[in-house]
Amino acid sequence: MMDFQGKTAVVTGGSRGIGRAVCTELAKGGANIVLCYAGNAAAAEETAEACRAYGVQVMPVQCDVADEAQVKEMMTRAVKEFGGIHILVNNAGITRDNLLMIMKEEDFDAVVRTNLKGTFVCMKAVSRQMIKQRFGRIVNISSVVGIRGNAGQVNYAATKAGVIGMTKSAARELAGRGITVNAVAPGFIETDMTKAMPEAAKEAAVSSVPLGRIGTPEDIAGAVAFLADENSGYITGQVLSVDGGMGM
Secondary structure (H helix, E strand, C coil): CCCCCCCEEEEECCCCHHHHHHHHHHHHCCCEEEEEECCCHHHHHHHHHHHHCCCCCEEEEECCCCCHHHHHHHHHHHHHHHCCCCEEEECCCCCCCECHHHCCHHHHHHHHHHHHHHHHHHHHHHHHHHHHHCCEEEEEECCHHHHHCCCCEHHHHHHHHHHHHHHHHHHHHHHHHCEEEEEEEECCECCHHHHCCCHHHHHHHHHCCCCCCCECHHHHHHHHHHHHCHHHCCCCCCEEEECCCCCC
16 A cells, blocks of 8 residues: 555546545545545545545545636645645546537537646646645546547547646656656546446447456556655656556
C-alpha cells in the first residue's frame, strides 16, 4: 500500500467510476481528499463516505473544472482546510461521440472545454501552491484513444492527445521545483459508459485486449497511486498505458 499520510489530493470527476476508485485508493493510503464533482451530489457523497471509512477527511466540492474562478476557489478552500495540496488527479471528462462529417460544433467544443481546458485550468491553479511547497504530484487521465485514435471520437481523441502534450510540457516547466507531471492512458475500462454498450460491441472490444478482459477502475487507480507516491519522484513527463496490452 502507498503511504499518503499527511498529504492532500484533489481529484476531479471523483464521484463515480475511475474517479471514485482513485479517491478511495488514495484515501486507503491516508490522503485527505478534495472530491471535485460536476453535479451528482448523491454519488459524490457515496464516494466521500467510502473514503471516510479509512479515517481521512473528505471535502466534496461541486465545481466546473473549466471555470477558472470556481477552480481557484476550490484550491483556496483546500489549502485553507488542509494546509496544502500535494496531489492533483485530473480525471474529469465527457464524451460526445459521432462521426466526423456529422459531429456538431457544440459537441466538439463541449468535449474540448471539459477534457482539455479543464485539465489546463486545474494544473494552472494548483501549480503556484505546489511550487511554494517545492513538492507536487500531478497525474492527468488521458486515454488509449489519445494515442491510437478511434472512429467516432475525433473530439475525444483530440482532447486526450492534447492532455499528453500538456503533461509533457508542464513536466518540463515544473521539474525543477520538485513537481512531477505524468499521464495515465486507460484502455477499455468497466464504467457506466461501457456498461451501456451492446454485448456484441463489448465482446469485440475485449477481443482486442491481449489480457482478455475489460479493465476495472481499480486497475487505473493503482497506476495513479503509483505515480502519486513519493517514491515515484524520478518519473516525470511519462504516459503510462493501462490497457491490457491494447497499445502493443
